[in-house]
Amino acid sequence: MLNVRPYGHVKTIHFGQARGLTIFDPATDTCWLLAYDATHAVGERRDGYARFEQLDARGELLPTANDYELLESLSSVVLLDAIRSEGRGLYAEARANAGDEVCRTFEFGDQGDAQVMAVIDLVVIEREESEQGWMSVVVPPETPLSHEQLLDVVAELIPSDIDETTLELAGDFNGRVPSRNELVFTWTKY
Secondary structure (H helix, E strand, O other), rough: OOOOOOOOEEEEEOOOEEEEEEEEOOOOOOEEEEEEEOOOOOOOOOOOOHHHHHHHHHOOOOOOHHHHHHHHHHHHHHHHHHHEEEEEEHHHHHHHHHHHHHHEEEOOOOOOOOEEEEEEEEEEOOOOOOEEEEEEEOOOOOOOOHHHHHHHHHHHHOOOOHHHHHHHEEEOOOOOOOOOOEEEEEEEEE
16 A cells, blocks of 8 residues: 555455455464455545555554553453363263373464363262362473463363362372372362
């Protein structure tokens, strides 16, 4: 698009008479839709390109710091939704195979630079309506997760029907000693 900054990086999209502007940010692997207008009328005031130039002149065309914060927040929400869905399936599989360790690896990040591995093992004891469960979360040392993000991941993996008051950090994973970078939780359900 001519007459907008940064020149050469803002690209146009055409759909019938509608026009849009985009820019690709390789740092976040994001293609931003900067503006959209339903009208392309060369030389007229109602032309979308004229509006795009006005947005640029006012400094309102490119993504703001708030846009980047929202992008990060939305990425986290999408990640947690995916983990929640996978966690439900993992829990159902572990319950169906009581006593067997069920393992799933979650990978996320722009270049696969962050990885979380969650292991859930359930053992049914005494009666069918009673269970003891373990969940292990292993985070490789180079994973750029904050403590809050890690706790969010753990919270999404905990089965929804578990009473949170029975959840506690465990010293072992169903008798196995945890590794150095492994968090283990246990619960009981009646």
